Amino acid sequence: MIRFLFKGLIRDKHRSLLPLIVVALGVMLTVVFHSWLTGVISDSIEYNARFTTGHVKVMTMAYADNLDQMPNDLALLNADSLTVALKKQFPGMEWVERIHFAGLVDVPDRSGETRAQGNTIGFGIDLFTPGSAEIDRMNIRKSVVEGRLPKQNGEILISNELASDMKLKPGDTISLISSTMYGEMAIYNFTVAGTVVFGTSFLDRGTIIADIADVRQALNMEGASGEILGLSQKGYFDKNEATEIAAAFNRNYNKPADEFSPVMKTLMEQNNLGALVDYSSVILTVLVAVFLLAMSIVLWNAGLLGGLRRYGEFGMRLAIGEEKGHVYKTMIYESLLIGTFGSLAGVALGMVFAWYFQHYGLNLKGMMQNATIIMPTVFKARITPVTWFIGFIPGILSTLIGTMLSGIGIYKRQTAQLFKELEA
């Protein structure tokens, strides 16, 4: 029977094509809407997670108290072994060590004396370990405007703005002046591999990005790091997951009496992002609900229309002896088929767009100076498990309801009248 209906649908384009297109488009819009909204709403959160807070972050308690001073003298001394333990105990997260530091960038003239100086805030991240996701995580690859990514130890990236202020070019040498973990003065030479623009002036004013191994050497931090970031393998912040992991970690490792014992904080406990996370999920739910309602009405209407246009055909079928119930049933089955295939096509199509927006984003320029929160300028969609099935709700359900309603007409009208509509 399904096969029969299927053939009918394929052969009679009028019965199938337009409704199918409408359902597919509707479902596609739903998928794109959901992924876009999820992406845009959580983008500032994820951006912060990738650059500063992680989904969870391990620091010493003393470091956490003075976070904005980047107090590397209060860093985690045994960060290496701690990271190994974290990877083993919580494999659901990716654990990365970072050193965040402040200092001066000093540019020498030909005789090695100071030619220019500028303030900098630096990130020591894992640039060179094969498989390290840090470069992509911080979107560094696409941020390079001049030169290239660092290829070997001793090479760094520097904000384009700072570089042009100090007339630096890729290949030039600079010295970083900072203080080591023990408070000594740290002077370390780097070669500029390339310059970067992140699009947020918070970072663009004067950032350098170096490999963590170099930074450790520069700041005398062998085996230590300021922060260990945990980022969920899921690719987005999961409140429950993060809270559970943080609680489990703190039970084992945190000793409130020792200010240098490690403490794990979730993203929600940092930079006051907690309220934003909660708020975002409420907004997301409300907007998706409104959209689903609207889309359901549209597809319901489409189902209704699809039924109406075939009243003539039903008249004929009733005239040649088919029962009303049977006509009604085939109609429902057909709408289910259309709903299913339309939804599948819609999800597939929507996912293509969603994927594109997730990977490449849409560059909607708008920079922020003076921000303590990092804001994105490229908006990106995000595909979550919900995105995969949310389109089926309006796609199948609404089509079905629409068809059911229009089908009632079959019972209400006389066969003769329906037959007449065939003439019409």
Place this chain on the structure above:
Amino acid sequence: MLMAFKLALRNLIGAGLRTWLNVIVLSFAFVVIIWHKGILDGWDRQARTDMISWEAGGGQYWQQNYDPYDPFTISDSHAPVTGTLQNMVGHGTLTPILITQGTIYPSGRMLSVLIKGIDPAQKILAIPSAMLDTASGDIPAIIGTSMAASSKLKTGDHVTLRWRDRNGAFDATEIRIAGIFKTNVPTVDGSQIWLPLSKLQQMMLMPGEATILVCKQRNESFPAAAGWKVKDLDFLLADMNNIIKSKTAGGMVLWGILMMLALLAIFDTQVLAIFRRQKEIGMYVAMGMTRRQVVALFTTEGAMHAVLATLLGAVYGIPLLALQAIRGISFPVSGSDYGISMAERLYPHYGIRLIIMTILIVMIATTIVSYWPARKIARMKPTDALRGKIQ
């Protein structure tokens, strides 16, 4: 044309449920777009107003060395206020602010702060400087709530402030927290304390000097003053404008999707209407209407959805949106945590221009989608159409 309009309306209403479903969806799109844009505009207005009243004033003069992003410039960024500028200060159209660096020691901790001196009698900025006007001998200071939280200081607390005067000599004294103010503008709050201007000038050995001067009104032309750079509102509010722009851009995509959804419904309806009403079309032509007139009729019918949606949207949208505009929307997120100005209660602003623009865009879009399938009519042979032969 009037006939086409009347006819279209009658046909549309006659279609009953189908029409109303489309109208409901279209009105949704309408209301949500206006609502969303209204929130952004409301935020924009509020943020601009706050920035102007707390920080930017009507524009500023900066001492030529002053660069707020380079802390090392601050010790060299002060100059006597003389000539035209002094006259303007005298007339109350400018207020000077002296900015220096210092360290406070709340309970043995060290905190670097910006010290800002402001005239207690000034009326240009919303900083409650009047609280600094005390007769008692000690040095009063006011701080913002976020500074109070990070330094753990309360009203009435005393704290040691250490600074170096213009010669580099250390000086330190106890200051008394005379008041704590709440502001949506984080750039006048975090890591800074406000002192009476004359006191700070005295402390720094910089009598009559200032770092920036804040104008009262938005000036069209700022009198030039040697050694001072003019920073107009466009410059001072650039960050804010950029955030709003970026939010609007992100929202635009959502509006687009919402519109496409509504238009999809109308498109579908139009296609069906033209399919089912071929006989009718044939009849119109037979009765002497030109095909273009028939196309116009069907297009009008489709576009009429937008008219009805406007009406329907108005019926439930106006009370809903008006209520929000009056009561405001409560935001659990305080913007000052993010370095941007954001009030905890936001009042959406629905400008006439915004509403008219939205209506126009929806109308035009609807008309286009209605016209598109209707073009088919123009290619029909009336005789075939009459018999319902063309599909």
Place this chain on the structure above:
Amino acid sequence: MKLLLAILCLSISSAYAQYPDGKEILKKIDQNLSSDNRIFTSKMIIHGRRTSRTIESKTWTAGEKKSFTEYLFPAREQGTKMLKLDDQLWIYSPSTDRTIQIAGHMLRQSVMGSDLSYEDLMEDNRLLNHYNAVVTGAENVAGRPCWVVKLTAFDPNMAYQGLKLWVDKERNIPLKEEMYAKSGTLLKRSELSNVENINGRWYPKKIVFKDMLKDGEGTEFIIGNIQFNAAIPEYVFSKANLKK
């Protein structure tokens, strides 16, 4: 203003007529502590929040304006050299082979996390050149009778406009110093001990500094060998010497 100050000083000193003249004491202190030039090795013990650490260095100074320091320990710092001429400071780091000029504001920063700034460490100011002094009393410090001397800067550029010294009556060196802000707030305190007689002058070889506004245990500064009025060739205080 100066006249007024002089009258004030005079009237105060007459009130404390039984005490010696402040200026005389300063002169004697300067004779002990200051010299045209000196060469010394020193050890600085910095008590941080987490660990204490030691830095050893050798310093050459001449007059009030010139100073040259070479770091000897720890290994990481070894060979790092600093040259200060007037308000300018250069640092040479051997690992990078760079001579870096440190801007004026850095001079006021703490040296390697200690309670001392570069200024504190590298300046050898003769008290007499910058301060007026009045003896205000007599107290015992570490079991030794001392004059309590109040110093007020007449040079507005001095970082500490007020000093209070407890000067050993017999040996004419301070055993305790307090540094005050202009308004009178106590900023730092140092205690001087291990007084030795070197070539006829008394010299404290250990100083403990403490920032009084901040929690913490302070910084110890211990002098090893010290040589006064040695023949220091002029090239020591040249930038060329940094790279040697």
